[in-house]
Amino acid sequence: MKLIRYGVLALVLAVLASSVWTLKDDAGSILDSLKAFPTIWLVPALACATWNYAVRFLRWQFYVRKLGISGVRSWSSLLVFVSGFAMTLTPGRAGEFSKSYWLRELAGPEQAPVARTAPMVVAERLSDGLGMLLLASAGFAVYQFGAATLLALAAVFGVAVVLLQVPGLPTKLLAVVARVPGLGRLAHASAMAVESTTSLLSGWTLIISVAMSAVAWAGECTALYVVLLGLGIPPGVETLNQAFFSFSTASLVGSASLLPGGLGAAEGALAALLQAVGNQPRAIAVAAALIVRLCTLWFAVGLGALSLAALTYQSRRREQPRMAQLPSTAQ
Numbered sequence: 001m002k003l004i005r006y007g008v009l010a011l012v013l014a015v016l017a018s019s020v021w022t023l024k025d026d027a028g029s030i031l032d033s034l035k036a037f038p039t040i041w042l043v044p045a046l047a048c049a050t051w052n053y054a055v056r057f058l059r060w061q062f063y064v065r066k067l068g069i070s071g072v073r074s075w076s077s078l079l080v081f082v083s084g085f086a087m088t089l090t091p092g093r094a095g096e097f098s099k100s101y102w103l104r105e106l107a108g109p110e111q112a113p114v115a116r117t118a119p120m121v122v123a124e125r126l127s128d129g130l131g132m133l134l135l136a137s138a139g140f141a142v143y144q145f146g147a148a149t150l151l152a153l154a155a156v157f158g159v160a161v162v163l164l165q166v167p168g169l170p171t172k173l174l175a176v177v178a179r180v181p182g183l184g185r186l187a188h189a190s191a192m193a194v195e196s197t198t199s200l201l202s203g204w205t206l207i208i209s210v211a212m213s214a215v216a217w218a219g220e221c222t223a224l225y226v227v228l229l230g231l232g233i234p235p236g237v238e239t240l241n242q243a244f245f246s247f248s249t250a251s252l253v254g255s256a257s258l259l260p261g262g263l264g265a266a267e268g269a270l271a272a273l274l275q276a277v278g279n280q281p282r283a284i285a286v287a288a289a290l291i292v293r294l295c296t297l298w299f300a301v302g303l304g305a306l307s308l309a310a311l312t313y314q315s316r317r318r319e320q321p322r323m324a325q326l327p328s329t330a331q
Helices: 002-023 027-036 039-066 074-087 091-107 114-143 147-165 169-178 184-200 203-230 237-257 265-278 282-330
Strands: none
Touching: 027 282, 039 074, 039 114, 039 184, 039 203, 039 282, 074 091, 074 282, 091 114, 114 184, 114 203, 114 237, 184 203, 203 237, 203 282, 237 265, 265 282
16 A cells, blocks of 8 residues: 555656756747657657567566566466556656565465565666666767766666676675664575576576667657657657667666656757757757657556556456455354
8 A cells, every 4th residue: 555655646746847847948839849750750759669578578577587487377467567657756766676475476476485586676776777788889989979877877777687696696785785773684685685696697598688688678669759740850760769769868867867757857858969969959858858758757656557557456366365264264
């Protein structure tokens, strides 16, 4: 219930933040651009976003099999994966760890303890970041823009990956944690988490994950390209490159901000980048940012809410037979 309340609060704050940010300046010209956008262009944009979710789900299943988790049907696993989208609006997307709770509910605490599956969420975020850095680097080679930001993010991701590859380092850190008063009881769960994290972020597993992330997020970059076309920007390689560089870089900025869903930070960065590297008019840039976020962030949140509701319904149905048996057992 707390997660639901936090989610609703985050949604309200997000909507308010979006409204204020949208109407802050040039409200009339921005609204005119939004009205001029043909609704039919939302169909291919949403299809591109769906491509992103489909490829990331395949990566999720890759992680599930890598950790040897069984007893979860593909459909249920899909619901668990998509339910995480509803938690995008939690600070730092921390609510996505609820996916570990649902896996434990479906597979059982022995098969899928939270300490074992929570690193899947960490691996998702890390590989997503590296994948978007790859997409942004192609545009950086052309525009020579945002070097400090991209290099800083690349350094953070690189250090995290390198530290996980150092033989024995995680074990030594755990040994230190175990000696801290009050934290010794967490040593076993921490060891399990480190084992899973190392397994998911080592060697070919990491390479495959990052490649899948780049392919997945290329879908949402293409969604921005589609939106730009709908707003009257001429098609071509240059516009496509602007879309890929702007969307991937803005997404990284939004993630680094730790704001719920990157609200405000991602939209602001995206509009600014479209103006800086594409010389797009402010009204067009802001309209493109808002429309593509509708097709990516808000579309995902809607799907996540539906999946979360489906999982909750399934959980209640599983509980009903158990509750019905309690009186007879007591007798």
